[in-house]
Amino acid sequence: MTLGPVPSRAEVADPFVTETEGRRGGRLVVALRSEPKTLNPVTALDIASREVIGLTTAPLVRINGRTHDTEPALARSWKISEDGRRYTLKLRPGLRFSDGQPLDADDVVFSFRAYLDPANGSPQRDLLILGETPIAVHRVDAHTVTLDLAQPYAAAERLFDGIAILPRHRLAAAQDGGGLARAWGLDSAPSTIAGLGPFRFKSHVPGQRLVLERNPHYWKVDGAGTALPYLDEIVFLFVASEDAQAIRFQAGETDVVSRLSAENFAVLSRDQEARGFRLHDLGPGLAYSFLFFNLNDVEDLGVVARRQAWFGQTGFRQAASLALDREGMVRLAYRGHARPLGSHVSPGNRRWVNEALPPPERSIPRARERLAEGGFSWRGDGTLVDARGEAVEFSVVTSAGNASRLKMATILQDDLRQLGARVHLVPLEQRALIDRILRTHDYEASVLALAAGDADPNPELNVWLSSGSTHLWHPGQTEPATPWEAEIDRLMRLQMSTLDHAERKRLYDRVQALVAEHLPLIPLVSPHVLVGAKVGLSNFNPTILRSPTLWNADELSWSPGSAPATP
Numbered sequence: 001m002t003l004g005p006v007p008s009r010a011e012v013a014d015p016f017v018t019e020t021e022g023r024r025g026g027r028l029v030v031a032l033r034s035e036p037k038t039l040n041p042v043t044a045l046d047i048a049s050r051e052v053i054g055l056t057t058a059p060l061v062r063i064n065g066r067t068h069d070t071e072p073a074l075a076r077s078w079k080i081s082e083d084g085r086r087y088t089l090k091l092r093p094g095l096r097f098s099d100g101q102p103l104d105a106d107d108v109v110f111s112f113r114a115y116l117d118p119a120n121g122s123p124q125r126d127l128l129i130l131g132e133t134p135i136a137v138h139r140v141d142a143h144t145v146t147l148d149l150a151q152p153y154a155a156a157e158r159l160f161d162g163i164a165i166l167p168r169h170r171l172a173a174a175q176d177g178g179g180l181a182r183a184w185g186l187d188s189a190p191s192t193i194a195g196l197g198p199f200r201f202k203s204h205v206p207g208q209r210l211v212l213e214r215n216p217h218y219w220k221v222d223g224a225g226t227a228l229p230y231l232d233e234i235v236f237l238f239v240a241s242e243d244a245q246a247i248r249f250q251a252g253e254t255d256v257v258s259r260l261s262a263e264n265f266a267v268l269s270r271d272q273e274a275r276g277f278r279l280h281d282l283g284p285g286l287a288y289s290f291l292f293f294n295l296n297d298v299e300d301l302g303v304v305a306r307r308q309a310w311f312g313q314t315g316f317r318q319a320a321s322l323a324l325d326r327e328g329m330v331r332l333a334y335r336g337h338a339r340p341l342g343s344h345v346s347p348g349n350r351r352w353v354n355e356a357l358p359p360p361e362r363s364i365p366r367a368r369e370r371l372a373e374g375g376f377s378w379r380g381d382g383t384l385v386d387a388r389g390e391a392v393e394f395s396v397v398t399s400a401g402n403a404s405r406l407k408m409a410t411i412l413q414d415d416l417r418q419l420g421a422r423v424h425l426v427p428l429e430q431r432a433l434i435d436r437i438l439r440t441h442d443y444e445a446s447v448l449a450l451a452a453g454d455a456d457p458n459p460e461l462n463v464w465l466s467s468g469s470t471h472l473w474h475p476g477q478t479e480p481a482t483p484w485e486a487e488i489d490r491l492m493r494l495q496m497s498t499l500d501h502a503e504r505k506r507l508y509d510r511v512q513a514l515v516a517e518h519l520p521l522i523p524l525v526s527p528h529v530l531v532g533a534k535v536g537l538s539n540f541n542p543t544i545l546r547s548p549t550l551w552n553a554d555e556l557s558w559s560p561g562s563a564p565a566t567p
Contacts, residue, residue, distance in 0.1 A: 020539045021222045022557025027233035028537075029254045029565040030550065031245040035238045036210060039193055039201060040184040041164035042114050042122045050546075052236060055212055055553055056098070057164030058196040060089055060108070061157045065543030065551035068351070068455050070157045074103070074165055074196060084152035084499045091143040096217040097167045098200035099191070105139040110168040112137040112147075113175070120181045127159050152497045154504055155456045162453075167194040186210070198229040198554035209567060210236045220554060230557035234550075235567050249532060250275060255565050256537070256549045260530035261404060262335040268532060276535045276563070284339040284348035284526040285544040287451035289405060291324075291396070291412060291522040293317065295474045295481070296441040304444055307394055310386060311445070317519040319370035322363050323415045329525050333407035337530060341523035343512045348526060348544050349455045352505065354512040359523075364418055371419065384420030393422040397436060398447040400427035408524060409447045438475060447524070448472070453546045457495065457508050464492050464511065473520045484518045536562025 133150035199212035293311035326340035375387035480486035
């Protein structure tokens, strides 16, 4: 299977055997930034919960973190109808949940019913509704299911990666009684929870740790016939800050670390030989940071509404983009561990980035030309004023807890001062920041970042469709506010149902070009994915996708003589 063309209509299959080999035994100690809120895959929203759940459950089809392609998981094979609307999946024979009970097609049907039930409030529900019609799942026989889509969906099998298959024998009563959304809390007895992942829930000490143990019924084996996973346990320690996580890793109290800041990466780099760990810069990930202006209908917020006369001008946004020193942001805010952007798609997303859109070359003279074309001028002291003579002055809100982004916003403030604009930085706690942007719209401009969980464009439909809830500059429009937004709507919907990859790429390249021209989001930089692991951890193959260090936890193994952490 590839991310490129839709798979051939021939059946896709693979063996149970992985290519890796390792040694059984040992534990891996990992720090989590926060304590998981649930072990329920249907309702989990927070990153910590999803990190743990990803190791205790399994989907029908998964996205390989190494190749970014889809590959068989619980489904050993699948066929796609000629019109792209029916998927027929064959389950692997002999699969068992971690409590020893067998998996069959009824569990798959039950799982999709649970995710689609609005009473459960699953974040995956919207992804399973195409053209306002839910995906229909039917049992053919004990090991075969069909999934019928209301319309062709180019990345349908990538959706399945986010749908953990549930044990009907454990959860049917809760679903029928309306209580499934409350099932599998952290206080649940381990014996009541069952999954199909490489590990299963063992214990939880509130405020301190959560422990997973090897699933004895896991279906993968390595080339030598050894059952996976190799590790006996994974221990998650709850460590509240990124700085504290780096200190724990430096001291040898944890075995892997991910999502390091550039500052901590630099500090740890000095100790890696002496302390027996190795750091990895994976290059730009899927995250991208950007500046954007408030283009909502906010007549009741008088100052913001007046300043929208500037923000709404494409030339004003283009001038702001031309004034920004992206190379300086990379150098000063990220110590070189980032890449300047010309598109909202990171260069780390190799198959979808529009390479015809390089980062714009910084030019204050060209920026001033754009402003002059829009009726702006300058006072004798260099202050930028609009056609009414009002000085250009506005605030930029950003996250107080992200040091690199604050530095980037400070550089941006200075860059725009060189155009004569007066910019005020307003650092906010993350929850207050998101509330202003998505609910009250009480802001003027913002520096923010988004990170997709997958390389495919479709997870970002909510950003680029004008009706999307995270269409940040003007979310939830009843109809597109501008012709170019209407064109982006059309292109995003068309690529979603286009089955030929080359044509999808052409359509999405055009979306990127429209964004680069009209700049509703002004792309800044894409931070590199920075991770580390102890020397001696075999099969460590980090990825820029979600769960950078643990996506292949079933293959991780300790080499003889290595010294894993002891929590």
